[in-house]
Amino acid sequence: EVQLVDSGGGLVQPGGSLRLSCVASGFTFSDHYMDWVRQAPGKGLEWVGRIRNKTRSYSTDYASSVKGRFTISRDDSKNSLYLQMNSLETEDTAMYYCTRAPIVGSRTQFDFWGQGTLVTVSS
Amino acid sequence: DIQLTQSPSFLSTSVGDRVTITCRASQGISTYINWYQQKPGKAPKLLIYGASTLRSGVPSRFSGSGSGTEFTLTISSLQPEDFATYYCQHVNSLPITFGQGTRLEIK
Numbered sequence: 045e046v047q048l049v050d051s052g053g054g055l056v057q058p059g060g061s062l063r064l065s066c067v068a069s070g071f072t073f074s075d076h077y078m079d080w081v082r083q084a085p086g087k088g089l090e091w092v093g094r095i096r097n098k099t100r101s102y103s104t105d106y107a108s109s110v111k112g113r114f115t116i117s118r119d120d121s122k123n124s125l126y127l128q129m130n131s132l133e134t135e136d137t138a139m140y141y142c143t144r145a146p147i148v149g150s151r152t153q154f155d156f157w158g159q160g161t162l163v164t165v166s167s
Numbered sequence: 168d169i170q171l172t173q174s175p176s177f178l179s180t181s182v183g184d185r186v187t188i189t190c191r192a193s194q195g196i197s198t199y200i201n202w203y204q205q206k207p208g209k210a211p212k213l214l215i216y217g218a219s220t221l222r223s224g225v226p227s228r229f230s231g232s233g234s235g236t237e238f239t240l241t242i243s244s245l246q247p248e249d250f251a252t253y254y255c256q257h258v259n260s261l262p263i264t265f266g267q268g269t270r271l272e273i274k
Binding site for chain 2: 081
């Protein structure tokens with residue numbers, strides 16, 4: 045059974061940092077692209093960024109709203125995905141989900157999601 | 168960035184009704200569109216990918232269609248467990264974006 049478990053959220057002051065983790069099981073983690081998606085309280089879904097697999101040199105892409113502040117990384121030996129968030133702003137307050145993003149042909153979809161971890165940026 | 172506009176944003180409807188949700192893209196995206204269902208306090212779930220392919224295990228009352236800039240998600244006969252918020256998502260290019268969501272509420 046595919047499972048993604050998000051953790052690491054909490055309360056942080058503006059300008060602070062936080063590192064989120066996502067532990068995967070039930071599939072070959074190293075084969076897959078992985079994405080982060082967030083959802084502010086009462087709002088819609090926002091794509092945060094992607095990390096590709098080793099074949100694609102672990103390359104990353106980010107939404108413009110987080111570029112330069114957030115960094116996605118992975119440790120395939122630990123089946124783990126990370127989101128390092130620096131210079132946090134109140135607008136970053138959200139539930140953060142890791143998602144699996146298999147590429148089928150040239151298409152992708154977010155077929156499995158973590159349960160989410162809540163980040164609150166407030167003084 | 169490609170913008171997705173869903174309509175309606177909110178729908179008050181009844182069990183057994185047929186419901187159609189529309190998602191319009193700001194530019195042509197072929198069939199690079201997916202649909203998700205989200206219930207309160209839960210992560211979204213993939214329903215349909217590639218505009219019209221039903222994910223394994225998703226009830227056949229859900230269907231998707233469209234290409235280019237206009238897409239629809241149809242629920243043929245609403246069941247009590249279908250009252251939720253639905254999002255379209257384009258995967259034509261980065262950045263990936265989502266529609267603003269359509270919330271279905273029991274009339």
